[in-house]
Amino acid sequence: MSTHTDTRVLSNYIGGRWVASTASDQLDVQNPATGETLARVPLSGAADVDAAVKAARDAFPEWRRRPTIERARWLFGFRQAVEAHADELARSVTREMGKTLPDARAEVGRAIEMVEAASAIPQTMQGRILENVATNVDCETIRQPVGVCAAVVPFNFPAMVPFWFLPFAIACGNTFVLKPSEQVPLTQELVFNLIDEAGGLPDGVVNLVNGSVDVVNGLLDHPGVDAISFVGSAKVARYVYERAAANGKRVQALGGAKNFMVVMPDAVMPKTVSNIIGSAFGAAGQRCMAGSVVVAVGDAKRPLLDELVARTAELSVGDGLEQGVDVGPVVSGAARDRIMEWIERGVEGGATLAVDGRGPEANPDGAFVGPTILDGVTPDMDVAREEIFGPVLSVIHAASLDEAIDIVNGSAYGNGTSIFTESGAAVRRYRHDVEVGMVGVNIGVAAPVAFFPFSGWKGSFFGDLHAHGPDAVEFYTRKKTITSRYFSGGETGTFFVESSSD
Ligand code: NAD
Numbered sequence: 001m002s003t004h005t006d007t008r009v010l011s012n013y014i015g016g017r018w019v020a021s022t023a024s025d026q027l028d029v030q031n032p033a034t035g036e037t038l039a040r041v042p043l044s045g046a047a048d049v050d051a052a053v054k055a056a057r058d059a060f061p062e063w064r065r066r067p068t069i070e071r072a073r074w075l076f077g078f079r080q081a082v083e084a085h086a087d088e089l090a091r092s093v094t095r096e097m098g099k100t101l102p103d104a105r106a107e108v109g110r111a112i113e114m115v116e117a118a119s120a121i122p123q124t125m126q127g128r129i130l131e132n133v134a135t136n137v138d139c140e141t142i143r144q145p146v147g148v149c150a151a152v153v154p155f156n157f158p159a160m161v162p163f164w165f166l167p168f169a170i171a172c173g174n175t176f177v178l179k180p181s182e183q184v185p186l187t188q189e190l191v192f193n194l195i196d197e198a199g200g201l202p203d204g205v206v207n208l209v210n211g212s213v214d215v216v217n218g219l220l221d222h223p224g225v226d227a228i229s230f231v232g233s234a235k236v237a238r239y240v241y242e243r244a245a246a247n248g249k250r251v252q253a254l255g256g257a258k259n260f261m262v263v264m265p266d267a268v269m270p271k272t273v274s275n276i277i278g279s280a281f282g283a284a285g286q287r288c289m290a291g292s293v294v295v296a297v298g299d300a301k302r303p304l305l306d307e308l309v310a311r312t313a314e315l316s317v318g319d320g321l322e323q324g325v326d327v328g329p330v331v332s333g334a335a336r337d338r339i340m341e342w343i344e345r346g347v348e349g350g351a352t353l354a355v356d357g358r359g360p361e362a363n364p365d366g367a368f369v370g371p372t373i374l375d376g377v378t379p380d381m382d383v384a385r386e387e388i389f390g391p392v393l394s395v396i397h398a399a400s401l402d403e404a405i406d407i408v409n410g411s412a413y414g415n416g417t418s419i420f421t422e423s424g425a426a427v428r429r430y431r432h433d434v435e436v437g438m439v440g441v442n443i444g445v446a447a448p449v450a451f452f453p454f455s456g457w458k459g460s461f462f463g464d465l466h467a468h469g470p471d472a473v474e475f476y477t478r479k480k481t482i483t484s485r486y487f488s489g490g491e492t493g494t495f496f497v498e499s500s501s502d
Helices: 046-065 068-084 086-097 101-118 166-171 186-198 213-221 234-246 269-285 298-313 333-348 401-409 424-433 470-475
Strands: 012-014 017-019 026-030 037-042 128-134 137-145 148-152 175-179 206-208 227-231 250-254 259-263 291-297 352-355 372-375 392-398 416-420 438-441 477-484
Touching (some): 012 046, 012 186, 046 137, 046 148, 046 175, 046 206, 046 213, 068 086, 068 101, 068 166, 068 186, 086 101, 086 186, 101 166, 148 166, 166 470, 186 206, 213 234, 227 234, 259 401, 269 291, 269 298, 269 392, 291 298, 291 401, 298 352, 298 372, 298 392, 333 352, 333 392, 401 424, 416 424, 424 438, 470 477
Parallel strands (some): 148 175, 148 227, 175 206, 227 250, 259 291, 372 392, 416 438
Antiparallel strands (some): 012 017, 128 137, 137 477, 352 372
């Protein structure tokens, strides 16, 4: 049941002001804990995309000329504004996406960290120079912005993922168009209100277009878009990568995941179990870095499973805005039904339910799935191979570290992984051999901080340059190399490269 307490229709932010979408189609934005309709999001189309890209193009010449330190100073002010509204933003994340308030606060903290890292742009955007590449000839590489950059983002981090791109893009002198997830557009509405209130950006430097597939296709095909960043499911990531590249755009597309956590017999068990629980069930398993398979090596299995099952069964499920709740709802009723089917599929495939999360729902209008553990899973089962994106943890047994590495490397994905052990030799072996982009050692969700790059490998990523950290500056700049000499400064050579007898 949905209660229409507030059915205002969201707007787009184009050219420095909020404007109504030209679309007549809209979707409900719902609180997944209660079923309450929070707003309606317009499904914008090509005309809205065109207006946003045009505004961004028009703003580009002025913004790229703005001194780098002034662009950084704008980010200092923006950082303060986000911090001052951090609680409001976190509550918005919980309301529209479902994760618990402490988790949402941590997400907003990460978003702020992105702005801080981007503020270092007067240093990180520097080029390089070498004197005397030939007699009296110097060579230098400078970095310039790419142009109009767009980002298409998923539902699971309504605050943070857009910040993987927006601060870095504009710090480098680009202008920007964001398409938020149509499932969770409200937090970015708050962010763009903060941008609007802060002032100081020429109109059109940042734009927001609400909608779904039509907006994405509009951006992918628009000749005025120079670069696209995508974060979402693997299938769409591959599609975005291929279509953007076919249209000659720079592209990075971060996709889905199946993350394995390897537990060695010498792991410090209580802390390992705490990390596994946080990783598997935090945000109700809806993180691209969620650990969704435990590989228990040798004798680790019994003690690990005993403690894991006991502590998982104690987790409380409910509205993430309430205190003491460990696991909030999943994002929607459709997601809940899909995850329930996955649990059924695991059992039909031969797994046993060590913890069954399909109990009575905390709220009949909400989209709740309790933490679930499937034991006796083998690497060939679907539940071990495909992304479920819910609070479902599969347990596999491996006889040795070698076997565990083979299992992890047998996955089509390669986003994140963790190993739990006190053995330096096992860690060295694991980090060297594992075909995964982000590795944690005794850390369940090893999502790199803002000043390091973030991305997976294999089916989890399509592109070259990862998100944030030094890769963001690489992605958001084009290198230009200048070779120069000055005749009036005493230059006597005849050619660019003189022979030694000259
Ligand atoms: P999704 O792929 O359904 O949607 C992501 C974005 O793509 C949304 O903005 C959506 O409007 C758009 N979109 C959806 N279908 C499309 C289509 N057919 N054509 C064009 N655009 C389309 O993903 P989601 O459900 O919002 O997010 C969850 C997924 O994102 C999971 O697979 C998760 O692993 C992944 N994710 C990955 C990372 C990472 O860093 N690798 C981070 C967060 C989430």
